Amino acid sequence: MPNKEIPYKIYLEESEMPKQWYNVRADMKNKPAPLLNPATLKPMTFEELRHVFCDELVKQELNDTDAYIDIPEEILKFYKMYRPSPLVRAYCLEEKLQTPAKIYYKFEGNNTSGSHKLNSAIAQAYYAKRQGLKGVTTETGAGQWGTALSMACSYFGLDCQVYMVKVSYEQKPFRREVMRTYGAKVTPSPSETTEVGRRILQEHPGTSGSLGCAISEAVEAAQAQEGYRYVLGSVLSQVLLHQTIIGLETKAALDKYDIVPDIIIGCAGGGSNLGGLISPFMGEVLRGEKDYRFIAVEPASCPSLTRGRYVYDFCDTGKVCPLAKMYTLGSGFIPSANHAGGLRYHGMSSILSQLYHDGYMEARSVEQTAVFQAAEQFARVEGILPAPESSHAIRVAIDEALKCKETGEEKTIVFGLTGTGYFDMVAYEKFHNGQMTDYIPTDEDLKPGFDGIPKFPGNEI
Numbered sequence: 001m002p003n004k005e006i007p008y009k010i011y012l013e014e015s016e017m018p019k020q021w022y023n024v025r026a027d028m029k030n031k032p033a034p035l036l037n038p039a040t041l042k043p044m045t046f047e048e049l050r051h052v053f054c055d056e057l058v059k060q061e062l063n064d065t066d067a068y069i070d071i072p073e074e075i076l077k078f079y080k081m082y083r084p085s086p087l088v089r090a091y092c093l094e095e096k097l098q099t100p101a102k103i104y105y106k107f108e109g110n111n112t113s114g115s116h117k118l119n120s121a122i123a124q125a126y127y128a129k130r131q132g133l134k135g136v137t138t139e140t141g142a143g144q145w146g147t148a149l150s151m152a153c154s155y156f157g158l159d160c161q162v163y164m165v166k167v168s169y170e171q172k173p174f175r176r177e178v179m180r181t182y183g184a185k186v187t188p189s190p191s192e193t194t195e196v197g198r199r200i201l202q203e204h205p206g207t208s209g210s211l212g213c214a215i216s217e218a219v220e221a222a223q224a225q226e227g228y229r230y231v232l233g234s235v236l237s238q239v240l241l242h243q244t245i246i247g248l249e250t251k252a253a254l255d256k257y258d259i260v261p262d263i264i265i266g267c268a269g270g271g272s273n274l275g276g277l278i279s280p281f282m283g284e285v286l287r288g289e290k291d292y293r294f295i296a297v298e299p300a301s302c303p304s305l306t307r308g309r310y311v312y313d314f315c316d317t318g319k320v321c322p323l324a325k326m327y328t329l330g331s332g333f334i335p336s337a338n339h340a341g342g343l344r345y346h347g348m349s350s351i352l353s354q355l356y357h358d359g360y361m362e363a364r365s366v367e368q369t370a371v372f373q374a375a376e377q378f379a380r381v382e383g384i385l386p387a388p389e390s391s392h393a394i395r396v397a398i399d400e401a402l403k404c405k406e407t408g409e410e411k412t413i414v415f416g417l418t419g420t421g422y423f424d425m426v427a428y429e430k431f432h433n434g435q436m437t438d439y440i441p442t443d444e445d446l447k448p449g450f451d452g453i454p455k456f457p458g459n460e461i
């Protein structure tokens with residue numbers, strides 16, 4: 001190991017920024033299963049998908065073979081406004097924990113949207129604009145994706161319509177107003193503005209909504225308007241591809257100082273930040289060049305990897321989207337009201353699902369009070385006030401560092417710090433007041449979700 005002093009923050013020069021995204025599917029022997037048309041159960045074709053997504057994004061979605069995909073100049077230009085993001089050596093946290101482990105985190109909260117989601121929002125808005133579309137529709141849970149997309153759309157002059165999960169719409173008025181500042185139209189979901197929204201309201205009067213519902217409404221809204229397409233902030237392979245900017249920068253920064261990580265940790269909602277962070281490292285493992293441990297962290301209240309089934313399922317509650325093969329709790333599963341809105345999705349990226357299934361990645365579920373303990377500990381020593389979602393990764397990074405303390409091992413731990421938590425202070429308040437509870441669904445609670453998984457030959461749960 002060369003004896004270079006590691007700075008608190010490792011930045012890349014602008015000239016060292018990645019100019020291509022890395023498509024890990026190219027190096028996977030077992031490719032993720034294709035999206036299926038729910039009516040025919042045949043793989044979705046380019047022609048079918050282009051009615052929902054814009055053309056270039058469909059090509060990326062279907063591309064299992066090109067390892068590198070050029071990042072267009074306009075996107076690179078936008079990236080430069082808030083990237084490269086720093087890779088921070090958590091010296092203060094290490095000291096506090098008295099651990100021999102070396103901890104690094106890649107901080108993605110340094111932009112107005114407060115999370116990594118801008119990395120894909122800008123790409124999706126760019127391709128929509130280039131195709132001459134008028135606007136895009138989408139869903140948002142906690143609001144980070146809607147915020148990122150509204151910023152990206154205002155940059156390119158596209159109309160942006162956001163269906164926001166009703167409970168968040170009511171509890172997070174500040175996020176909503178950020179979106180409106182960037183010109184987006186925000187509708188609480190389920191709403192009366194779509195057929196599927198009206199149906200869901202009739203079946204579940206008074207429901208506070210879910211991501212799955214909001215997706216169904218956004219898809220319907222896109223199809224009902226000329227010149228509109230639907231865009232999604234996670235789960236899809238195209239989103240994971242855009243997020244590889246995180247992992248490529250991380251790897252370039254580590255390489256600069258000859259640092260080799262032992263463990264790479266990220267929180268997993270739909271899988272895009274984790275997939276983006278680990279992709280370049282996973283590629284090395286898949287090609288037989290290196291060996292790393294990867295850990296996905298999810299809430300115990302929405303445990304798709306640790307307790308879900310690996311089957312084809314609907315991506316949305318209204319069952320209007322294609323079927324994806326993934327670890328899933330069932331599209332009808334509505335998680336308890338935990339405070340990590342971005343980790344409440346019932347399924348998981350089909351790329352990560354396949355990698356997990358093949359044993360390349362571990363998964364761990366954590367309870368929210370333990371997550372907020374870690375968040376507070378981190379905030380007090382590292383200064384950054386983390387998002388609840390990101391704090392799932394902090395929890396496991398701390399746990400792993402404490403294990404090193406016991407064994408004396410000097411492991412190098414890298415984790416993804418996906419965003420800041422300024423809009424989540426109600427959750428922090430509950431934690432501080434001792435009003436936060438840990439709810440873990442029983443097998444019985446999970447059963448209705450599993451029962452709703454589509455049944456066809458080869459898709460037994």
Ligand SMILES: *Cc1c(COP(=O)(O)O)cnc(C)c1O
Binds near residue numbers: 117
């Ligand atoms: C949306 C979000 C996540 C989870 O989404 P992934 O697609 O799994 O990355 C994590 N952290 C933050 C801050 C988010 O906004």
